[in-house]
Amino acid sequence: MTGDRQDATDQAWPAHRRLVVMLSYRGANLLDVTGPVQAFETANRQALASGEWAAAPYETIVASEAGGPVLTGAGVAIATVPLAALDGRPIDTLIAPGGSPDGQIVAEPALSHWIARQAGQARRVCSVCTGTFLLAEAGLLEGLRVTTHWRWAQRLQAMYPGVRVDAEPIFIQEGAIWTSAGVTAGIDLALALAEADLGHRIALAAARDMVMFIKRPGGQSQFSVPLLAQQGSGLAQFAELHAWMAAHLHEDLRVERLAEQAGMTPRTFARAYAAAVGRTPAKTVECMRFEAACRALEASPAPLKRIAADTGHGTEQNLRRLFLRRLRVTPQQYRARFAPNHPMHA
Template sequence: MGIFQSGTFAAMPPSPTLSSPIAISRKRMVLLAFDGVNLLDLVGPLEALQACEDTRAAPTRYETIMASLSGGPILTSSGVPIITVRLSDIEDRAIDTILLGGGSRDGRPIVPPDLVEWIAGWHDRARRIGSICAGAFILAAAGLLEDRRATTHWQWAKQLQAEHPNVRVEPDSLFIQDGPIWTSAGVTAGIDLTLALIEQDYGYRVAIEAARRLVVFMKRSGGQAQFSAPLQFQSRMDGSFSDLHAWIRNNLTADLRVEKLAIQAGMSVRSFSRIYVDRIGHTPAKTVESIRFEAACGLLESREIPLKQVAALAGFGDEQNLRRVFLRRLALTPADYRTRFGAHVRAE
C-alpha cells in the first residue's frame, strides 16, 4: 500500500525518527493527525509552509512534523495513509505552533477523547495553536475556545455554537485569530490560515511569495466570507429569487430599497419581506449590501480608480458608506483592502 508523505506517494517506510536538534531560528510546526482526518486539512498547510521554504535565497524557516498520539501510519478520510511521529517522542522539544486538522464520521465531527486530553494538558507549551475545519470541535472540547471568537466550516458552525455556547462562533470568516488561538473554515481555508501565520512570522512579502508558489490567486484576509454572496444565494435548494439576485447584480446603482425589490419580484412589500426572510434566511437589505460589497471588492482588486468612484459604481453612493461597510465586515478600510489585494500586489 502506498502512503502520502511530503507531497509524494512512496512505498510504506518504517516509522520515522526525529532529526537532531535544529537551529533556534527555525520554527517547529507540528501538524496533528488522527484516524479519519481530512487529508487536505493537513497537506494544504504543509505545502504552504514548504512554499515558504522555496523562496529565493531564503534560510530554512520551518521544521514540519506530522504527529499523532500513536505514531506510525494514520488513515485519512480519503483512504490515503500518512506516516506520523509519536507525540510522546517530541514532548521534550520546543514547539512553536500546533495545527490540528478536522474530520467527520457518520455525520458528526470526529473528536478523539485522548487527543482532547493531550491538547488540554499540553497546548500552553506552544506559542500558538490552530485548527482547520472541524478541528475547532476538538479545541472547543479541550476548553481552548471558551469566551473566544472562532470559526469552522460553514456546515458545522451552528452545531459548534449549539454544543459550545460560550464560544463566539463567526460562521462567515475564513479564519480568526483570538490571542494565541487560530481557527479556520473548511478545507482550503487552512492554506489561508497558514499564509497568515507565515505573514505574522516573516512579513507580508514572504507570505505573498508563498501564495504565488501555491498558485493562490491572492492571500485572502481572515474576514473575507467563506463563499461569495452570489454563490451563497444560488445554493438555496429551491433557487428562490435567483432572477432577482441577478437583477440586483446588474443594477447596483439603482434604487434597491425593499419597495423596489418587491415590485421587481412581483409581490406586495409585506409578502415579499416575509417570504424572502423565510427562504433566504436574512433580509433583502442584507443581500443588497452583500452583493454591492462583493462588487466593491472586485473593483478594488482590479482597477486603480478613486475610492469615490468605487463607491458610486458599487452602489454605495459615497465613500463614507463604502468605508463603513468595509470596517464592519473586514475591520479594514477600502484603501487598506486595495493595498493588500489590489492588482499592483499581484503584478509585483
C-alpha cells in the first residue's frame, strides 16, 4: 500500500456503498454485534471527514432469520431485518457473532445453511468469538487456520477436527475468511477490515475516535499478562510472582529461577503453574516480554538494541524474529504503525 490508501488503479472503489451484514440470533453476545457495527460507522465518519470519499463507504445491516427485535445474551434487544430482505443484494462482508447462552454453543442450522449459500458470493466472511462455530458448521473452515474465544478453542477443535484451531491470536485471515477471538476482538477485526479497504490512516483515526488504547494487529495474543496477574481464584497464588516477573524481564527467568521465587521445586512449580494459568511459565515469560517490547516501541524512541536488552530478548535479532513470528512485521514496522509520535502519523 502506498500513502494512506491504495492508488485508485490498485483499488477500484465502487460507486455504491459496500454492504456489511452482521448476523444476530437469540443469545448472541451484544458487543460481538454492536462493537463491529460501531467500528464500521466510525470508519464511515472518518472517511467522510478525510475528504477522500464523497459518500460513506459502508452500509451496515443487522439481520436475523425472521427479523424484528432479537434478544441478545445481555438481555438487550436489537432491531434486525429478516434474511429474506437481503435476497438479491450483493454482500461485501458477512459477519457471524458469537454467543453461548447457558454455556451452550449456538450454531443454529438455519443460519449456518444461509451462510453456506451466501459465502460464495460475499467478498469476505468473518466471525467474532464463537461465531466461528457457525462458519465451521457451514463447511467454510475445513483445512484453514482459525481462531475463536480461547475458552472454546478445544471444543471447536474436537467438533471440527479438519479445522486448524489456534487460540492465541486475536484474529486470523485465511484468504476471504476472517475469524476473531472473543468480544472486543470483533472491534479489532472490523478495524482491520476497514484498514484493508480504506487505508491505515482512516482505521487509526477510527480507533482514536473510539478511544481505543491501541489498534491491535491480528497476531497479538488474546491473553494479556497484566490481566492474568489481576485474576483471582486459581491464579491468586501467582499474582505476586507475575508482578515480580514484570519488574525483572531483563534477567534470567528460567523455570528454576521462577520456582525459587515462588518457593517451590522446579517440577512442582511447573505443574502447579500450568494447572492454574493454563500455559507454561516459559510461555508467560515470552508473552510478558513481548508485551513490554510492544509498549516500549509505542512509547519510546529508544534504539531497538536497548529495547531488546531491557525487555529480556537479549539481541535486536531475537526481537526481530519474535515480531516476525507473532505479528509478521518487524519491530521497525510495528513502531511506524503504532507509535503516536512517529513521523508517519504527523
